[in-house]
Amino acid sequence: MIRIIQQRKKCIGCNACVEAFSSRWSMSRKDGKSVLIGGHKKKEIVSIIVGDDEYKENVKAATNCPVNIIKIIKL
Amino acid sequence: MNRVELMSPAGSFESLQAAIQGGADAVYFGIEQLNMRARSSNNFSIDDLASIHELCANKKIKTYLTLNTILYDHDISLMKRIINSAKDNHIDAIIASDQSVLVYAKKIKIPVHLSTQANISNIESVLFYSEYVDAIVLARELSLSQVTAIVKQIKKQNIKGPSGELMKIEIFAHGALCMAISGKCYMSLHTNFASANRGACIQNCRRSYIVKDKEEEIEFEIDNEYIMSSKDLCTIDFLDKIISTGVNILKIEGRGRSADYVYTTTKCYREAIDAYFKGSYNKESIISWKKQLETVFNRGFWSGYYLGKKMGEWTDEYGSKATLRKKYIGKGLKYYDKKKAAEFKLEAHQLIKGDSVLITGPTTGVISVQVEELRVDNSPVLSVQKGNIFTMSLKEKIRPSDKLYKVEEKNII
Numbered sequence: 001m002i003r004i005i006q007q008r009k010k011c012i013g014c015n016a017c018v019e020a021f022s023s024r025w026s027m028s029r030k031d032g033k034s035v036l037i038g039g040h041k042k043k044e045i046v047s048i049i050v051g052d053d054e055y056k057e058n059v060k061a062a063t064n065c066p067v068n069i070i071k072i073i074k075l
Numbered sequence: 076m077n078r079v080e081l082m083s084p085a086g087s088f089e090s091l092q093a094a095i096q097g098g099a100d101a102v103y104f105g106i107e108q109l110n111m112r113a114r115s116s117n118n119f120s121i122d123d124l125a126s127i128h129e130l131c132a133n134k135k136i137k138t139y140l141t142l143n144t145i146l147y148d149h150d151i152s153l154m155k156r157i158i159n160s161a162k163d164n165h166i167d168a169i170i171a172s173d174q175s176v177l178v179y180a181k182k183i184k185i186p187v188h189l190s191t192q193a194n195i196s197n198i199e200s201v202l203f204y205s206e207y208v209d210a211i212v213l214a215r216e217l218s219l220s221q222v223t224a225i226v227k228q229i230k231k232q233n234i235k236g237p238s239g240e241l242m243k244i245e246i247f248a249h250g251a252l253c254m255a256i257s258g259k260c261y262m263s264l265h266t267n268f269a270s271a272n273r274g275a276c277i278q279n280c281r282r283s284y285i286v287k288d289k290e291e292e293i294e295f296e297i298d299n300e301y302i303m304s305s306k307d308l309c310t311i312d313f314l315d316k317i318i319s320t321g322v323n324i325l326k327i328e329g330r331g332r333s334a335d336y337v338y339t340t341t342k343c344y345r346e347a348i349d350a351y352f353k354g355s356y357n358k359e360s361i362i363s364w365k366k367q368l369e370t371v372f373n374r375g376f377w378s379g380y381y382l383g384k385k386m387g388e389w390t391d392e393y394g395s396k397a398t399l400r401k402k403y404i405g406k407g408l409k410y411y412d413k414k415k416a417a418e419f420k421l422e423a424h425q426l427i428k429g430d431s432v433l434i435t436g437p438t439t440g441v442i443s444v445q446v447e448e449l450r451v452d453n454s455p456v457l458s459v460q461k462g463n464i465f466t467m468s469l470k471e472k473i474r475p476s477d478k479l480y481k482v483e484e485k486n487i488i
Contacts, residue, residue, distance in 0.1 A: 012113040012273055014270060029152045065268075
């Protein structure tokens with residue numbers, strides 16, 4: 001299992017995470033920031049626990065993020 | 076000759092106050108992530124627009140909102156919301172380069188200044204955009220003779236914007252320049268996936284590099300290591316030539332800079348512009364202004380491309396060459412109106428009677444003073460240490476949101 005964490009407030013809406021893995025990330029047309037699909041928001045942090053099969057793609061999303069707001073933790 | 080408008084950067088309420096105190100005619104600022112300082116943690120939000128307008132309207136200062144990144148489809152809704160809110164809050168104009176912004180702003184009738192990101196470098200382009208914009212920020216890479224020719228042609232061809240007034244021309248007067256033509260650099264995107272054109276530039280051009288011939292394994296010897304880091308633009312010593320071009324607006328770069336930078340640069344250019352129109356713009360004043368400008372962030376100064384002499388001048392140092400450095404030492408607590416005394420808590424280092432300090436805050440703006448008297452528990456002292464709560468005599472009011480800095484000459488720290 002892996003935990004995906006996003007500091008959404010700092011997102012600049014560049015679309016890089018969506019390009020990396022569009023099954024888990026999408027762009028909000030409401031505020032122009034990226035959405036962690038299925039994520040739960042607690043204060044300013046959005047997170048979700050998903051299977052290991054998504055590890056590679058989400059690491060790519062985290063690596064490509066220019067403002068480093070995505071963290072992937074192996075559980 | 077018409078007076079020129081001085082436009083200053085406001086990346087925070089502190090800088091906004093500093094611009095007002097320095098004597099700006101107009102301020103520009105970004106909100107949310109659709110501006111060229113998206114990475115900055117200081118951006119305003121839509122909810123701040125009303126306060127910004129109120130602060131500036133009271134002082135008759137114009138307000139310009141930057142919305143000048145590249146926009147994607149998912150940004151359109153936010154872009155429209157920002158522009159609607161700008162219109163509702165009486166913001167004077169939007170600074171933009173993407174055509175989607177120009178079209179929408181025209182539709183809801185809010186004026187647009189075409190950003191330097193559009194790299195306007197000739198009169199035909201001015202004519203093309205005149206259907207949408209009332210002012211154009213020319214490319215920063217033009218010479219003054221090219222700027223003059225464009226201004227003359229606007230008058231000759233009677234090119235007007237949607238407002239029905241003659242097209243206004245704006246140029247940059249002071250601040251950082253790019254090593255590439257503005258908006259045409261992809262280095263940060265290639266190396267770090269951080270697009271400069273989405274306001275996320277990591278400024279890797281500002282670092283030092285070694286150039287290596289891979290075939291021969293020979294490292295090139297380069298006298299100046301910072302081969303991609305341009306010095307900062309400074310026009311205060313030829314501001315007469317700048318104003319003579321007939322431009323309408325002069326912009327100071329630096330939405331990512333501190334309040335004291337905004338205050339000092341605004342104050343110097345305010346004085347210089349006023350001096351020009353009063354006929355008192357002279358060498359002595361230029362020396363004084365330049366010395367003041369050197370005290371705040373700079374990478375060394377050059378005249379940019381305006382004088383058309385040499386090509387880029389590169390800095391020989393990483394970061395700032397400012398002659399003064401400030402270090403954070405404490406925070407404001409309260410102000411005693413009757414005693415005209417300000418109370419602070421010293422959180423780091425020590426403060427000695429006679430030291431120069433800087434106080435900045437979102438309402439206070441910038442206060443720069445020399446400490447004349449220090450008191451702890453109402454008794455005079457010569458110095459205060461970390462942890463002390465103390466007062467100092469001060470004419471201006473301070474607030475709990477204020478930060479206290481000690482200002483020292485660079486070589487002392």
